[in-house]
Amino acid sequence: MEKTALNFTLNGAETGVFVDAGANLLDVLRRGVGDQTPKYGCGQGSCGACSVLIDGELHLSCLTLAETVAGKSVETTAGLAGGPELHALQKAFIDGFAAQCGYCTPGMLMAARALLDSNPNPSRDDVAEAISGNICRCTGYEPIIDAILAAASGSGRRFG
Amino acid sequence: MLSVETFETIEEAAGAVGERSRFMAGGTLLMVAVNYGNQGFDRIVRTSDRRLGEISNAGDRVHIGAGVTMAKVAASRDLAFLAPAARSVGGPAIRNRATVGGNLFAPHPYGDFATALLALDATVHWADGREEPIETVLQNRGQSIGLAAAVSVPRPQADEFRFLKVARVKPKGASVMALAAWLPKSAGRLENTRIAFGAMGATAARVKACEAALNGTNLDERGIEPALQAATEGLSPQDDALASGWYRREVAPIHLKRLLIPERRL
Numbered sequence: 464m465e466k467t468a469l470n471f472t473l474n475g476a477e478t479g480v481f482v483d484a485g486a487n488l489l490d491v492l493r494r495g496v497g498d499q500t501p502k503y504g505c506g507q508g509s510c511g512a513c514s515v516l517i518d519g520e521l522h523l524s525c526l527t528l529a530e531t532v533a534g535k536s537v538e539t540t541a542g543l544a545g546g547p548e549l550h551a552l553q554k555a556f557i558d559g560f561a562a563q564c565g566y567c568t569p570g571m572l573m574a575a576r577a578l579l580d581s582n583p584n585p586s587r588d589d590v591a592e593a594i595s596g597n598i599c600r601c602t603g604y605e606p607i608i609d610a611i612l613a614a615a616s617g618s619g620r621r622f623g
Numbered sequence: 624m625l626s627v628e629t630f631e632t633i634e635e636a637a638g639a640v641g642e643r644s645r646f647m648a649g650g651t652l653l654m655v656a657v658n659y660g661n662q663g664f665d666r667i668v669r670t671s672d673r674r675l676g677e678i679s680n681a682g683d684r685v686h687i688g689a690g691v692t693m694a695k696v697a698a699s700r701d702l703a704f705l706a707p708a709a710r711s712v713g714g715p716a717i718r719n720r721a722t723v724g725g726n727l728f729a730p731h732p733y734g735d736f737a738t739a740l741l742a743l744d745a746t747v748h749w750a751d752g753r754e755e756p757i758e759t760v761l762q763n764r765g766q767s768i769g770l771a772a773a774v775s776v777p778r779p780q781a782d783e784f785r786f787l788k789v790a791r792v793k794p795k796g797a798s799v800m801a802l803a804a805w806l807p808k809s810a811g812r813l814e815n816t817r818i819a820f821g822a823m824g825a826t827a828a829r830v831k832a833c834e835a836a837l838n839g840t841n842l843d844e845r846g847i848e849p850a851l852q853a854a855t856e857g858l859s860p861q862d863d864a865l866a867s868g869w870y871r872r873e874v875a876p877i878h879l880k881r882l883l884i885p886e887r888r889l
Contacts, residue, residue: 487658508713
């Protein structure tokens with residue numbers, strides 16, 4: 464199968480990979496680059512487990528034709544933490560028991576990150592809307608919403 | 624083996640679409656087909672034409688490029704009247720990718736935005752220069768040949784245009800039905816009313832008997848009663864995992880009443 468060279472920035476690092484025609488970004492991240500944080504859930508845009516930021520905008524990597532991110536910035540949960548220091552959202556998720564099985568968590572974190580980047584002081588409704596494309600079958604959503612609000616308010620307990 | 628071809632202009636892309644090829648707009652539908660191994664096509668045609676992403680005012684109409692996303696519609700001051708319809712489509716990530724042009728071709732139960740465009744009597748501007756009313760585009764969707772380059776819509780007066788999506792899951796869920804109404808008035812009475820339903824058939828559809836019953840009336844309970852009786856005339860709602868066709872038909876007048884007289888919650 465014909466492959467195309469694809470260059471983009473992944474979590475701040477220049478990244479190059481050869482991709483199959485029609486490959487989706489999720490496959491390229493997980494199998495091509497080795498970033499396992501975006502998850503495969505449904506492959507049809509229903510679950511949000513594969514959510515990433517592309518040029519700062521929330522997208523579903525399973526529905527993103529990989530070659531369309533050429534020259535763009537892609538951010539995943541793997542890039543949230545700054546070295547050993549977890550991102551405020553990650554700390555709040557831990558403190559608030561906002562993850563159970565954890566499969567949805569990377570997508571939830573990226574959806575929350577997109578929200579807080581554009582709206583640092585969201586209402587509860589804003590948060591519910593922001594994660595409305597992300598399915599969680601464990602938590603019932605309330606701890607996740609609480610954690611995002613805690614991160615936004617800076618009230619999340621410092622981790623470590 | 625799948626191939627992807629990207630063209631600089633919509634006209635070039637339109638010329639390249641042919642047998643066993645599909646045009647990709649936002650990809651929310653086409654990438655699902657790719658991911659699930661659909662063997663019905665082996666070429667994806669795209670364009671990087673920036674004109675598809677433009678929103679512009681043209682006289683008393685607003686011109687919306689077919690590649691404009693739902694997120695961009697929702698954020699546009701010129702399209703504030705369409706923002707509720709745009710926000711009803713998917714979650715934030717879907718809205719960052721789903722396009723106006725793609726929504727015209729979204730299969731049941733999707734296509735909520737097209738329902739709003741239908742109620743506004745939108746015009747579809749094809750890449751080859753043809754213009755066609757959205758109603759016939761939707762009616763002939765299976766046979767449509769060409770690429771939609773843009774749609775244009777009139778700018779309704781404040782409160783003349785209303786949209787309602789009925790879903791079992793909130794804030795995001797596929798439609799049990801979508802309703803859109805354009806309710807211009809003359810001397811206090813409705814005229815040239817447009818009522819469109821989505822997810823009540825294979826494509827969004829107008830209910831002309833309902834529109835005729837509304838014309839000349841006031842927007843009050845007595846005035847709209849005949850229109851509610853005709854709410855589903857000509858519609859063929861289907862059964863799916865969200866609701867039966869019978870259920871859709873039964874509840875449609877209730878939701879239409881909520882749309883027309885929103886201050887009264889039944």
